[in-house]
Amino acid sequence: MSESRLKEAIASKKMICPECKKPVEKYEKFVETVASVWDGAGDSGVEHEGSKATIICGNCDWKERTEYWDSYIQE
Numbered sequence: 001m002s003e004s005r006l007k008e009a010i011a012s013k014k015m016i017c018p019e020c021k022k023p024v025e026k027y028e029k030f031v032e033t034v035a036s037v038w039d040g041a042g043d044s045g046v047e048h049e050g051s052k053a054t055i056i057c058g059n060c061d062w063k064e065r066t067e068y069w070d071s072y073i074q075e
């Protein structure tokens with residue numbers, strides 16, 4: 001999940017605040033998180049990629065720092 005997806009969701013008002021049900025107005029402190037796990041043999045790496053952001057409603061006082069910001073996007 002990339003920052004452009006988050007930006008786009010907010011711009012198109014698809015990210016909905018769980019408290020007041022209005023579109024979230026902004027986010028801050030977006031960071032990518034990447035973790036790699038290797039089994040030692042060198043040929044079966046598992047990568048987990050994610051990202052974290054603070055989502056700020058702007059309509060009410062709700063804000064949340066989460067890795068699961070994707071779950072607030074209504075398609």
Ligand SMILES: [Zn+2]
Nearest residue numbers: 017020057060
């Ligand atoms: Zn709200």
